Amino acid sequence: MISASLQLIVCTALMGACAFNSFAAQPSTAAGSYKTYTSEQFHFSFEYPASWSLQERAATDGSRFLSLKLLSRDEDIDVLRDYSPGSFAVEVFANPRRLQVRDWLDEHGWPFGEADRSVTTTSVGGLPALEVATGKMFAPNRFVYVASGNVVVRLAPLAAQSQAILRSFRFEAER
Numbered sequence: 001m002i003s004a005s006l007q008l009i010v011c012t013a014l015m016g017a018c019a020f021n022s023f024a025a026q027p028s029t030a031a032g033s034y035k036t037y038t039s040e041q042f043h044f045s046f047e048y049p050a051s052w053s054l055q056e057r058a059a060t061d062g063s064r065f066l067s068l069k070l071l072s073r074d075e076d077i078d079v080l081r082d083y084s085p086g087s088f089a090v091e092v093f094a095n096p097r098r099l100q101v102r103d104w105l106d107e108h109g110w111p112f113g114e115a116d117r118s119v120t121t122t123s124v125g126g127l128p129a130l131e132v133a134t135g136k137m138f139a140p141n142r143f144v145y146v147a148s149g150n151v152v153v154r155l156a157p158l159a160a161q162s163q164a165i166l167r168s169f170r171f172e173a174e175r
Contacts, residue, residue: 034049037054039092042153043173044169044172045172046168046169047164047168049072053071054068055070055086057069065093065094066090066091066092067091070086070088071087072159087159087162088155089140089155090153091154092151092152092154093152098147099152100128101152104145105130105132105145110132111132112133112134112136124166125146127146127171131144143155
């Protein structure tokens with residue numbers, strides 16, 4: 001039978017190897033490894049990993065103005081590009097009455113059923129925001145909503161780098 005101390009040494013070595021492999025797989029966050037996306041029309045900007053691609057689509061319906069999908073290098077291949085939700089997504093919706101996020105969601109519809117969602121107050125780019133999440137479905141299963149001027153911005157953070165992208169968001173006052 002293996003002694004407890006030998007088991008502890010083996011487990012510690014395995015955890016160290018896993019931690020090393022996990023650390024090695026992380027993308028660099030050195031200065032210059034990010035690009036900046038700026039929307040002059042909707043008055044926001046954010047940084048995203050330089051190795052990612054960005055798909056920008058003008059929306060075709062009357063309530064959605066813009067749809068951005070950021071794809072990691074692994075997702076930006078023919079077989080996945082059109083079907084992947086992306087590593088991070090941004091959608092811009094009309095908010096002509098300049099409603100607060102909760103009121104806008106009440107009017108336009110909340111994601112996920114009421115019993116199946118959690119709502120957390122947060123902030124993005126210095127503005128109040130709501131994070132709406134569920135454990136009842138596959139990704140995207142978490143959205144962050146921010147009201148800025150006459151739009152509501154919905155963010156779908158899916159990748160490990162999402163927190164850095166959220167922290168980089170900046171909203172400008174309308175001119």
